[in-house]
Amino acid sequence: METLFPDGxxxxxxxxxxxxxxxxxxxxxxxHNNQFEVLTPPPNSPDLNPIQNLWDVLDKQVRSMEASPHNLQDLKDLLLTSWCQIPRHTFRDLVQAMPRRVRAVLAEKGGLTQY
Structure with a gap:
């Protein structure tokens, strides 16, 4: 984590x-608690976890590739390559959407939203 967040x-x-x-x-x-802050969402709140959207992006990228993994190392390499190909704006857009997500969850009183 120090590599990603050197200032903690x-x-x-x-x-x-x-x-x-x-x-x-x-x-x-x-x-490692001095290196970053861990945010824990409320239970059963996938709408407030943007990683769910990233798993979908990653899944689509992996499925669109011509090569299929033949072993665990191939799968690891394929996932890492696919992850690195996700455009930076995708991450930024998901983070910037968080206020809208929170408002939507509050409006639905914790119920399901479009996210």
């Missing part, structure tokens, strides 16, 4: 996935 002012959006609550993961966060 990074934010990491955490979700409520069980693997993120594992003891080993929690210990890592505790050991």
């Amino acid at each position: 002012c990074g934010l990491l959006q955490q979700d409520n996935a069980p693997c993120h609550k594992a003891e080993m993961v929690q210990e890592w966060f505790d050991d």
Whole structure:
């Protein structure tokens, strides 16, 4: 995280996935808590987690590629290549949409939104 946030002012959006609550993961966060702030959304709030949209973008990119992975390393390489090809504006647009997302969730009293 120091590579991405050398001044220690990074934010990491955490979700409520069980693997993120594992003891080993929690210990890592505790050991690195001075490098960034972890944001934990309310339970059952995928509308407030822009990574869900990024998984969709990544999935479409991977499925559109001609080469299929033959092993775990191929899959890892393919995912990394695809991730790096996501345009920067996609990330920026998702972050900038957060105020609209929050307003939509509040308007629906926590119910589902278009996001």
